[in-house]
Amino acid sequence: MTLSLPMCDIDGQTLDLSEEELHQRIDAIKKRLGKDLLILGHHYQRDSIVQHADLLGDSFLLSKLASESEASNIVFCGVHFMAESADILSRESQRVSLPNLRAGCSMADMANLEQVEDCWEELIAESGLVDPKNRIDQSAPAKDGEACLVPVTYMNSSAELKAFVGEHGGVVCTSSNAAGVMDWAFERAGAEGKVLFFPDQHLGRNTGLAMGIPEEKMMLWNPSESPDTEILNEARIILWHGYCSVHRRFNTSQIEELRESEPDALVVVHPECRREVVDAADAVGSTEFIRRYVAEAPSGSTIGVGTEINMVKRLDADHPDKKVQCLDPLVCPCSTMYMIHPSYLLDVLQRIESGEEANRIVVPVETAASAHIALSRMLSIIN
Ligand code: SF4
Numbered sequence: 454m455t456l457s458l459p460m461c462d463i464d465g466q467t468l469d470l471s472e473e474e475l476h477q478r479i480d481a482i483k484k485r486l487g488k489d490l491l492i493l494g495h496h497y498q499r500d501s502i503v504q505h506a507d508l509l510g511d512s513f514l515l516s517k518l519a520s521e522s523e524a525s526n527i528v529f530c531g532v533h534f535m536a537e538s539a540d541i542l543s544r545e546s547q548r549v550s551l552p553n554l555r556a557g558c559s560m561a562d563m564a565n566l567e568q569v570e571d572c573w574e575e576l577i578a579e580s581g582l583v584d585p586k587n588r589i590d591q592s593a594p595a596k597d598g599e600a601c602l603v604p605v606t607y608m609n610s611s612a613e614l615k616a617f618v619g620e621h622g623g624v625v626c627t628s629s630n631a632a633g634v635m636d637w638a639f640e641r642a643g644a645e646g647k648v649l650f651f652p653d654q655h656l657g658r659n660t661g662l663a664m665g666i667p668e669e670k671m672m673l674w675n676p677s678e679s680p681d682t683e684i685l686n687e688a689r690i691i692l693w694h695g696y697c698s699v700h701r702r703f704n705t706s707q708i709e710e711l712r713e714s715e716p717d718a719l720v721v722v723h724p725e726c727r728r729e730v731v732d733a734a735d736a737v738g739s740t741e742f743i744r745r746y747v748a749e750a751p752s753g754s755t756i757g758v759g760t761e762i763n764m765v766k767r768l769d770a771d772h773p774d775k776k777v778q779c780l781d782p783l784v785c786p787c788s789t790m791y792m793i794h795p796s797y798l799l800d801v802l803q804r805i806e807s808g809e810e811a812n813r814i815v816v817p818v819e820t821a822a823s824a825h826i827a828l829s830r831m832l833s834i835i836n
Pocket residue numbers: 497532557558559560561609697698699700761787788789790
């Protein structure tokens with residue numbers, strides 16, 4: 454039986470293809486383009502996209518693998534900041550496309566360059582700390598008595614913010630290496646220095662706590678309020694006020710309910726979840742960590758997972774000997790990841806095949822150069 458996908462409007466053109474026809478056309482183009490095409494799929498993509506992905510992974514792993522590939526066309530089935538990172542890390546001869554240009558990330562949008570620059574200027578002025586931009590060797594550990602403000606941005610941020618961080622002696626982190634990156638940043642900040650972490654307050658807070666920094670030594674930055682000087686003086690980490698709308702849905706009642714019905718259930722959550730959820734879980738880690746945790750759990754386990762639903766459903770299907778379920782029974786998929794529909798993938802592939810630079814993501818050269826510095830610093834850090 455042929456299933457009909459809902460009609461999909463792409464730039465005014467309506468595609469009305471059966472699901473079977475849509476997938477056949479994608480497969481045929483993939484075959485014709487061969488090694489000239491690489492399709493990347495983030496773990497949070499729907500199955501009908503993942504089935505066409507040559508590589509599946511988290512944002513950083515995918516960008517790194519893309520740069521190592523020979524393909525001249527890279528189609529990133531994920532969100533905007535991921536395609537930007539792939540463009541920054543890719544070679545000049547490679548072109549990166551995003552099937553739907555509207556697929557952004559609400560967390561990445563919570564911090565823009567102007568806001569971060571304002572925050573930075575205010576913090577430098579209020580704290581009297583050194584801007585690493587003015588140090589001769591930005592990457593060298595702080596000397597005795599030197600106190601700096603070091604910026605750290607999560608991978609989930611715009612290329613402009615990664616460039617800002619690169620220019621100010623800072624570094625990018627992912628959810629899998631945040632602790633190692635924070636150690637590096639504190640070594641550059643010095644014993645009396647501070648780290649400005651953006652845009653995800655929860656990853657910053659959870660990482661700081663795991664490193665032994667108490668919450669009283671963290672300050673939440675709110676751009677619409679003047680900072681309290683006393684709290685700022687005491688703070689070791691200044692956290693931007695961003696969050697992920699998907700991971701913020703998880704709460705401790707969901708964990709309690711699961712443990713009431715299944716006392717032996719294991720709980721693993723992503724560090725973008727709130728502090729109390731992380732504290733109540735058995736384990737916390739990146740999407741790659743969650744994948745390994747589920748794979749290594751004993752056969753017969755029930756595992757409650759605090760992350761995006763498409764990934765959780767796939768983990769359940771991949772491990773029929775285990776019961777893998779989302780902690781939030783009502784959780785929706787990430788609405789922006791969900792904007793990558795097979796119709797958009799087909800559209801972009803057809804245009805690439807006809808020689809068009811379809812939905813190409815190009816980071817301006819100067820921005821890319823500074824962002825590359827911040828990404829390279831991250832790569833040099835062993836977690
Ligand atoms: S899951 Fe959260 S952080 Fe990831 S793309 Fe969606 S909104 Fe952004």
